[in-house]
Amino acid sequence: MAEAVGTHPRQLHREFVANTQEPPANCWRRLRLDHARRLLVNTSQNITTIALACGFSDASHFILWFRKQYGETPYSFRKRRHEVERLDWHDKRGGLDPKL
DSSP states (O other), rough: OTTTTSSSSHHHHHHHHHHHSSSSHHHHHHHHHHHHHHHHHHHHOOHHHHHHHHTTTHHHHHHHHHHHHHSOOOOHHHHHHHHHHHHHHHTTTSSOOTTT
């Protein structure tokens, strides 16, 4: 990429950090984790499939970085999101029906 813009790789790295306040590797990881989070919410794919689809070498590496970024595991994030959506669905229907 540096060659394409006519600069040295180290200079491109410095410019990237100066403009984004984070190294390219951190930015790329954050983008991959954001994508993984969308997949957790919008699909029923298992954690390993999502990890590999987002460029992580395995599920444990993905879980480690997900927890560092968001403070919870992918499994607990997905479970919490489904519980919130279930409550929202009940609220939109006018609350829980005691007959159910």
